[in-house]
Amino acid sequence: MIGSSHAVGTDAGKSVENTFTLDYQVSGVSQGTITNDSAYTGGAGDPSPVIDPAGPTNFTVDRMIDLAVTADNSGLVVPSNAQDRILQYTITNLGNDHQAYSFSIADVAGDDFDATGLEITYSRAATDLNGDGDTLDACEAEIVDAPLTATVPGTAAGSASYTCDIPADLPFTVELSGDIPDTLADSNIDNLVLVAETRNPNAWAVEAVAPSVGGVTANDADGTNTITGLAENVFADGTGTSEEADKDGRMSAQSSFVVTSPDLVAEKRVWVLRTESDGTACAGEAVPAVEPTTEYPTPGACVLYTIEVTNTAENAGSDAENIDVSDILPENVAFVSATTSGFNIPGTLTFKKADNTTNCDGTAGETCTVALTGAGLAAEVGTTDATAQLYIRAIVR
Structure with a gap:
């Protein structure tokens, strides 16, 4: 699997254990060490230790759901009647576990024109997700330049096709292509928002319990921390545009086609x-x-x-x-x-x-x-x- 150390923090599902020792004396005589380390052994001649049968304290690292969406070429200059002009966005999994994503397009009302034939593709360098020494597995292969279906304007985030598993800290690009109508005036603008929604991956990085693959990732249902056990989902995303809200597992960014001719x-x-x-x-x-x-x-x-x-x-x-x-x-x-x-x-x-x-x-x-x-x-x-x-x-x- 992908290494367990990410810039965003410890893998979700990781159990963090901690022990302590307490040493003391009575009238100058050393007493047995008090500890919760079940593997503790004292030195030769030391009094017998007092070991807490409850063992080490531990907690499970929860799953932080966070992502970034950046418009890489916002304000792309295009001529009238141009075909397949591309707005590029970068998506980054800022959480601490594998995630998948779906995408939708919001065509902002009140601008000058609407591009037609909108389509989305996504790609990233192949990554050996399951650690078997190659990148030939179906999920690893299909993410490279794979088209997404159901990407017409108005498609709700979460209802379109979704990506392969994206490891934490791995940026990948999403391209939104469109055709520019003819006879447009200079400086006419079409504003488009790409919305990414977090989906469950095929497998978590650490936990063996498989999620509901492809389902929309849900925030912790009861809002109460359970200190050990399975990792709980904690939304930490902000807000990019009005197309999504704070801590809803979605993120978006606006980009634009700007008409100029000649181009x-x-x-x-x-x-x-x-x-x-x-x-x-x-x-x-x-x-x-x-x-x-x-x-x-x-x-x-x-x-x-x-x-x-x-x-x-x-x-x-x-x-x-x-x-x-x-x-x-x-x-x-x-x-x-x-x-x-x-x-x-x-x-x-x-x-x-x-x-x-x-x-x-x-x-x-x-x-x-x-x-x-x-x-x-x-x-x-x-x-x-x-x-x-x-x-x-x-x-x-």
């Missing part, structure tokens, strides 16, 4: 082109169609930074002009070369050391600013996004 988005990634290379060989490396997965960023490796710029506008005349891109390479990598592709106005490409006058040459300890200025990226009329790239090759020092 430029940019993404940066890094690929390892060759594990062992040099400046000459690295400069000649072609850009592969897919990321190489068998090369490693060890010292001497050739890496390719790609900054991809996308104009998602789909109407004639929605061209982006005077595009400026600046990237500062850290001293951990040595600049090799920079090129561009796809800009209909090429612009000017420079690569300068910190003094902003001398070209980068891979000298040890230098930082290098790679800059593209005055470039242009015309919109593609129709449904195809226009893309262009700035490629930077470097050697890992």
Whole structure:
């Protein structure tokens, strides 16, 4: 199972035992130690101990039900008529036991428009939940990019499909995708709230007693602490939006689609082109169609930074002009070369050391600013996004 020590505290269901000893003398003569430690043995020649037959004091750590929901890209800029635009949320189990979660969408009333075709997917890195040495079990496998059903607006939290078991302290992402209607004005906003509700997992981390799998996790029914026995559920969640309440086992966050046209988005990634290379060989490396997965960023490796710029506008005349891109390479990598592709106005490409006058040459300890200025990226009329790239090759020092 997942290790028993979490940043949020001791596992639910864990029994915490404690013992004591009391030593004393009468007229200078040591008496038998008083203790509740049933395994206690005194030293040679010591008086016989007095052991409390009730044994050590103990209590069971209760189950804290808590979660966080964060909107990762709130206020996502989108153009009219865009398809499958994604609002990303991060969900984190802040409790001290495995939990599962279900999700629903609340489309806030009173905003400017409503996105259509709303869908949810969730994913996380596979985790060996049952400690059998692999991540091939059904529950472990299905959580990776698994779609959730019943996610149309208005679906009540708790009624949709639910995730696999999520260990404490493990963040995972939820993506809410939607289609943006046509002919919207700039700055029109659609506010959307993702609501996560705590569900019972397949198994608790410590307790052998299985919960009602997939059921909505309930707070301790009687509100009275039972010091030992099975862990009791104690809600500790706060409030994210008006779609849920304090200590109800749910949490939510609002994010928004914001219309702007034309719309430029940019993404940066890094690929390892060759594990062992040099400046000459690295400069000649072609850009592969897919990321190489068998090369490693060890010292001497050739890496390719790609900054991809996308104009998602789909109407004639929605061209982006005077595009400026600046990237500062850290001293951990040595600049090799920079090129561009796809800009209909090429612009000017420079690569300068910190003094902003001398070209980068891979000298040890230098930082290098790679800059593209005055470039242009015309919109593609129709449904195809226009893309262009700035490629930077470097050697890992």
